[in-house]
Amino acid sequence: MGPHSSPRHLDKTTLGFFLVQVLTGLSSAASLFLVAAGLSLIFGVTRVVNFAHGSFYMLGAYFGLTLVALFGDWFGRGHLSFWSAILCAALVVGAIGALVEMTILRRIYRSPELFQLVATFGVILVIQDLALWGWGPEDKLGPRAPDLRGAVFILGQPLPRYDLVLIAAGPVVLGLLWLLLNRTRFGILVRAATIDREMVGALGVNQAWLFTGVFFLGSFLAGLGGALQLPKGGADLLMDFTVLAGAFVVVVVGGMGSITGAFLAAVLIGQLQAWGVLLLPQSTLVMMFLVMAVVLVVRPFGLLGRPELVGHGRQMLDDPLRPTSWRFKGLVLLLVLGLAAAPLYLGTYGLVLLIDILILALFATALHAIIGPGGLVSFGHAAFFGGGAYAAALLVKYAGTPMALNLVLAPPAAALLAIVIGWFCVRLSGVYFAMLTLAFAQIVWSVVFQWGEVTGGDDGILGLWRAPWVRGRIAYYYLVLGCCVAGILALRHGLSSPFGYALRAGRDSPLRAEAIGIDVRRQQWAAFTLSGAFAGLAGGLYAYSKGSVFPNEMAIVRSFDGIIMVFFGGVQHLSGPLAGAAALTWLKDSLLRLEMWRLLLGLAVIAIVILFPQGIAGFLKQRFGRFVGIRSELSS
Amino acid sequence: MTGGPVLEADGLSKSFGGVQAVRGMSLAVAPGELVALIGPNGAGKSTCFNMLMGQLRGDAGRVRIMGEDVTGWPPRKIWRRGVGRTFQITQILPSFTVRENVQLALLSHQGKLFDVVTRARRAQSDVADALLQRVGIVGFAERACGLLAYGDLKRVELAIALANRPKVLLMDEPTAGMAPAERIALMELTAGIAKADGVGVLFTEHDMDVVFGHADRIMVMHRGSLIAEGTPLEVRDDPEVRAVYLGSSLDPEGP
Ligand SMILES: Nc1ncnc2c1ncn2[C@@H]1O[C@H](COP(=O)(O)OP(=O)(O)O)[C@@H](O)[C@H]1O
Ligand SMILES: [Mg+2]
Numbered sequence: 001m002g003p004h005s006s007p008r009h010l011d012k013t014t015l016g017f018f019l020v021q022v023l024t025g026l027s028s029a030a031s032l033f034l035v036a037a038g039l040s041l042i043f044g045v046t047r048v049v050n051f052a053h054g055s056f057y058m059l060g061a062y063f064g065l066t067l068v069a070l071f072g073d074w075f076g077r078g079h080l081s082f083w084s085a086i087l088c089a090a091l092v093v094g095a096i097g098a099l100v101e102m103t104i105l106r107r108i109y110r111s112p113e114l115f116q117l118v119a120t121f122g123v124i125l126v127i128q129d130l131a132l133w134g135w136g137p138e139d140k141l142g143p144r145a146p147d148l149r150g151a152v153f154i155l156g157q158p159l160p161r162y163d164l165v166l167i168a169a170g171p172v173v174l175g176l177l178w179l180l181l182n183r184t185r186f187g188i189l190v191r192a193a194t195i196d197r198e199m200v201g202a203l204g205v206n207q208a209w210l211f212t213g214v215f216f217l218g219s220f221l222a223g224l225g226g227a228l229q230l231p232k233g234g235a236d237l238l239m240d241f242t243v244l245a246g247a248f249v250v251v252v253v254g255g256m257g258s259i260t261g262a263f264l265a266a267v268l269i270g271q272l273q274a275w276g277v278l279l280l281p282q283s284t285l286v287m288m289f290l291v292m293a294v295v296l297v298v299r300p301f302g303l304l305g306r307p308e309l310v311g312h313g314r315q316m317l318d319d320p321l322r323p324t325s326w327r328f329k330g331l332v333l334l335l336v337l338g339l340a341a342a343p344l345y346l347g348t349y350g351l352v353l354l355i356d357i358l359i360l361a362l363f364a365t366a367l368h369a370i371i372g373p374g375g376l377v378s379f380g381h382a383a384f385f386g387g388g389a390y391a392a393a394l395l396v397k398y399a400g401t402p403m404a405l406n407l408v409l410a411p412p413a414a415a416l417l418a419i420v421i422g423w424f425c426v427r428l429s430g431v432y433f434a435m436l437t438l439a440f441a442q443i444v445w446s447v448v449f450q451w452g453e454v455t456g457g458d459d460g461i462l463g464l465w466r467a468p469w470v471r472g473r474i475a476y477y478y479l480v481l482g483c484c485v486a487g488i489l490a491l492r493h494g495l496s497s498p499f500g501y502a503l504r505a506g507r508d509s510p511l512r513a514e515a516i517g518i519d520v521r522r523q524q525w526a527a528f529t530l531s532g533a534f535a536g537l538a539g540g541l542y543a544y545s546k547g548s549v550f551p552n553e554m555a556i557v558r559s560f561d562g563i564i565m566v567f568f569g570g571v572q573h574l575s576g577p578l579a580g581a582a583a584l585t586w587l588k589d590s591l592l593r594l595e596m597w598r599l600l601l602g603l604a605v606i607a608i609v610i611l612f613p614q615g616i617a618g619f620l621k622q623r624f625g626r627f628v629g630i631r632s633e634l635s636s
Numbered sequence: 637m638t639g640g641p642v643l644e645a646d647g648l649s650k651s652f653g654g655v656q657a658v659r660g661m662s663l664a665v666a667p668g669e670l671v672a673l674i675g676p677n678g679a680g681k682s683t684c685f686n687m688l689m690g691q692l693r694g695d696a697g698r699v700r701i702m703g704e705d706v707t708g709w710p711p712r713k714i715w716r717r718g719v720g721r722t723f724q725i726t727q728i729l730p731s732f733t734v735r736e737n738v739q740l741a742l743l744s745h746q747g748k749l750f751d752v753v754t755r756a757r758r759a760q761s762d763v764a765d766a767l768l769q770r771v772g773i774v775g776f777a778e779r780a781c782g783l784l785a786y787g788d789l790k791r792v793e794l795a796i797a798l799a800n801r802p803k804v805l806l807m808d809e810p811t812a813g814m815a816p817a818e819r820i821a822l823m824e825l826t827a828g829i830a831k832a833d834g835v836g837v838l839f840t841e842h843d844m845d846v847v848f849g850h851a852d853r854i855m856v857m858h859r860g861s862l863i864a865e866g867t868p869l870e871v872r873d874d875p876e877v878r879a880v881y882l883g884s885s886l887d888p889e890g891p
Contacts, residue, residue: 317730318731323757497753498740498743498750498756499751500756501743502740504729504731505732509730511723512727512729514712515711515712516740516796517716517745519749
């Protein structure tokens with residue numbers, strides 16, 4: 001639809017236009033394919049979903065930028081200089097991936113899935129700060145590839161010349177990977193490990209080096225994807241999450257562990273983006289959602305995926321729920337009384353912090369119900385936190401309804417979102433569930449972010465005034481305290497009800513649960529919805545505490561905050577989330593004063609995964625449990 | 637429905653890739669009857685069990701529970717028709733107490749799985765304890781299931797399986813991992829329950845003392861097919877069965 005197309009050329013231009021559109025789609029598939037292929041390869045062999053894969057892609061772009069400039073200075077700006085810079089950037093990223101594998105992941109292959117996901121998320125934080133430190137906050141324009149400036153004309157329609165390179169890159173890499181996997185010893189081992197991990201051990205192969213090698217290869221591919229797209233997209237600090245959600249969609253649609261599947265899915269998604277932009281600029285993400293939804297309904301394990309690849313990670317065993325002792329109840333009562341008296345001894349700043357802690361504790365408790373007793377690692381709970389916040393804000397903006405009503409409506413609104421997302425996600429478990437929830441949440445975030453006319457986009461929605469009776473900070477603090485304590489107690493009670501027991505049974509042994517009449521998926525779906533509702537309440541309270549909402553409230557980072565709180569607190573302990581929320585808020589509050597707080601937080605997270613896996617509540621239970629009449633039985 | 641078999645299967649078949657695990661198995665179990673399904677490892681016994689209760693979908697064949705066709709139903713629905721089972725690899729809920737394992741089955745039987753108000757721990761603990769008493773582990777009621785010895789887990793599984801007053805019990809190697817005396821005791825218990833409540837029991841077992849001591853009828857599988865069926869005496873003297881078992885171990889006196 002170029003401005004110079006005239007009616008007389010319509011036929012020819014229409015055809016040309018059609019072709020260019022298809023080619024644009026193919027070129028945008030390239031990076032997505034490279035990242036997804038790396039993700040899939042690593043997962044196939046190590047059974048770890050590397051959440052930091054998007055960060056490797058981002059590093060590829062930044063190193064590409066630096067090396068192209070450097071090689072340009074050293075060797076001139078010719079073909080050889082440019083392309084070897086791209087290749088070297090990918091190699092550097094491959095080496096970084098191998099290093100991450102050797103220092104971190106190697107220690108936790110036998111840990112539960114959640115631990116692995118959290119550790120790789122810690123790596124994301126570290127890389128974000130390192131990239132910010134190394135390359136600065138501004139978006140970078142990519143260098144032009146020599147002799148590939150400008151456009152070629154296809155039936156009168158322009159196509160950037162560099163797109164031709166990208167279009168070729170996908171199939172070329174697919175072919176090379178095929179050769180590598182089918183014609184080399186390394187490849188045969190990789191395939192063997194993907195099908196049956198025990199077999200590789202039996203072949204007497206050094207498993208450690210195989211895993212490191214695969215991590216190198218997978219990270220190399222991600223880095224190559226990032227470097228290759230430089231002339232088209234440049235580099236920025238948001239690339240990691242953007243590509244990660246896309247790559248997850250591709251892997252889920254294509255089928256975990258299948259390179260060809262990843263290629264097909266990338267092409268499909270690429271075409272969708274190319275045409276979506278054209279037909280309805282704001283619809284690309286919704287269309288991505290629809291394609292993923294359709295594929296999941298028809299083929300739950302993706303186009304070319306095999307169900308048996310989605311194994312269950314090692315289970316954590318938690319202790320049976322015991323009746324709470326009077327001492328413990330007394331302790332809780334003391335805590336609540338202490339909180340109720342907080343306005344007496346805390347200043348404004350402390351109170352604001354405490355409001356945050358309480359709200360996040362409610363959010364974390366809701367998330368914990370799904371992760372701990374439900375056994376499902378949701379990486380998308382920000383969608384429900386933000387969903388509640390936006391429900392309240394949109395009501396204010398468009399209906400002018402009062403605060404009390406909005407706070408009442410926030411949970412059901414979030415629950416509605418959870419019903420839809422949950423329906424797709426509980427069909428799959430394990431890492432698939434984590435990836436899917438993340439992808440869905442990212443889509444919700446993008447819709448809010450892109451649909452500026454309705455949601456205010458990046459500028460958010462301002463003007464959430466509190467009702468007169470809670471306008472003061474102290475009054476609102478008591479409202480938050482009341483809602484959060486009630487919410488947390490309700491969630492705790494729910495877990496000790498028959499509903500909660502049936503949910504936990506589905507995690508402990510799906511086979512047994514189904515053999516005593518429990519519909520495991522339905523139980524999980526209902527729990528997911530309830531958990532979403534409580535997260536929505538937290539979100540609504542949060543929105544009114546700040547007086548505004550921004551898309552950040554539903555960004556991946558918020559989901560991750562939730563995970564970290566659950567994790568800090570200890571997954572196996574119902575009191576964990578509260579401790580985790582306090583710890584995270586305190587940690588962030590102290591770290592935020594420092595530069596590179598994400599780096600420190602990321603390192604702290606990684607250290608906790610490796611050194612302190614039972615969490616704060618687990619630690620307290622071990623040390624002081626006897627005092628309040630709690631024993632550690634199975635968990636430790 | 638009285639008098640007819642509680643469990644019937646016709647022509648059950650299943651193959652995994654190229655391996656035909658079960659071919660054309662048919663069987664019937666009457667109320668109060670103990671039927672042993674025996675055969676060497678890999679004969680297809682567990683696969684049969686999985687098809688009977690819906691854990692696996694067969695390639696062909698039909699299953700009827702008390703006359704009702706339940707082919708293709710999920711396990712949870714078949715359970716509600718009165719089928720309880722134990723698994724070759726015990727399936728209990730390790731993070732629950734022994735009593736809670738049984739309580740949850742009782743709650744499910746009452747259709748209370750979506751109750752978020754009451755406390756599960758308080759539900760029917762007397763009924764649960766009576767079941768635990770019956771299988772002889774009421775002393776462990778408060779223990780975390782994950783801490784129990786293997787033989788005791790088998791008993792928990794039996795108590796769970798009995799919770800919905802089943803008409804059919806499927807027991808895949810119920811006494812594996814137990815001492816010989818314990819085995820006999822458990823099978824005696826099972827036989828008692830079967831006779832008292834008119835439960836049809838289908839079980840697999842490697843211990844020939846248990847099989848010949850308790851089964852009313854024995855079915856022998858080999859490579860997915862039924863090769864012999866009859867009373868213990870008939871089966872023991874069957875030449876094909878003897879060939880499969882290389883003679884010796886079929887004598888109750890031991891190898
Ligand atoms: N899920 C499965 N996938 C592939 N083959 C299987 C599977 N389950 C059982 N088999 C095969 O089917 C045959 C029968 O197994 P099974 O029913 O477990 O025998 P049994 O219980 O009599 O020892 C064996 O050859 C076994 O390897
Ligand atoms: Mg078996």
